[in-house]
């Protein structure tokens with residue numbers, strides 16, 4: 001089969017299409033012919049060598065796909081009631097290895113593609129919507145009428161968070177760069193903040209005096225400190241990314257990463273208690289390791305999709321061969337919502 005391989009850590013050009021051995025499914029794994037791959041910011045960090053747990057090159061990056069079952073797990077394997085058969089359309093969360101024509105995935109991380117959902121939408125859902133769901137619903141327990149500030153709200157997780165927050169009846173503030181303000185309003189942000197024009201702490205101070213009940217912050221470093229300032233009593237800061245470490249040229253920049261680490265606040269339980277606030281870390285890898293937990297969350301997400309409450313916004317699709325261009329596009333902050341790689 002053909003797969004996109006990271007030959008060495010570096011800029012998008014290090015992604016190279018190569019012939020690779022066909023995956024041989026192990027017991028309990030489903031062999032899937034890939035139709036669509038979701039591109040995540042995490043893939044860029046994997047490529048730069050900045051992602052925790054990233055394999056050493058050469059490796060095939062990527063964490064989520066939609067496709068068709070070619071070979072089901074052998075009878076008796078733990079399939080969580082799904083009982084996949086060849087020809088079934090599925091969505092799967094992979095442990096890297098997604099930028100390829102074929103992938104073998106444990107059936108526990110494989111889910112039936114709901115009727116009427118395209119492969120592109122299927123591949124756009126797991127990482128973005130499960131992350132937002134873990135934050136807002138599972139760990140954050142946000143209630144109708146509460147206020148949330150979503151950073152990078154025009155991105156993949158950001159868009160999912162805005163849609164889930166609105167479906168939950170929350171009031172949504174969202175930050176993004178200047179060219180994305182109209183998009184923010186289109187997806188349901190009620191108060192869009194252009195971070196080049198205004199300081200979000202001041203905006204929250206003015207329009208949500210007393211603070212908001214949740215801030216979702218994937219930027220990290222100094223931003224976590226400022227986001228924490230925006231919390232109301234009972235507020236939760238959700239730390240789920242560290243985008244600030246990514247340099248604009250896509251190369252590993254250790255000085256930038258070290259600076260971001262130094263600017264990262266240290267939260268003291270006594271201070272949290274005094275403020276009446278929580279700091280929540282969301283890690284999809286951890287959630288994924290609890291297979292049935294993710295399955296039940298994803299079922300709820302699929303239900304909301306069927307009811308028209310959420311819908312992935314596909315910013316652009318690229319053929320698998322053009323994964324480097326797809327990475328460049330995300331790195332240049334051009335995506336509004338999700339980027340998908342399509343596989344013939």
Ligand SMILES: NC(=O)c1ccc[n+]([C@@H]2O[C@H](COP(=O)([O-])OP(=O)(O)OC[C@H]3O[C@@H](n4cnc5c(N)ncnc54)[C@H](OP(=O)(O)O)[C@@H]3O)[C@@H](O)[C@H]2O)c1
Pocket residue numbers: 039040041042127128131152153154155156157158175176177180218219239240241242243244245246247248282283284285330331332333334335337
């Ligand atoms: N913890 C988890 O389990 C988990 C799961 C999924 C994603 N994440 C994290 O969530 C964040 C969003 O992921 P995503 O896949 O949805 O990406 P994304 O938000 O679609 O894409 C990147 C966006 O992030 C913003 N950004 C901020 N700093 C940046 C930088 N230094 N370089 C480039 N872009 C920067 C830009 O938006 P503006 O133009 O508006 O600034 C950009 O458009 C990432 O930090 C990712 O690692 C974490």
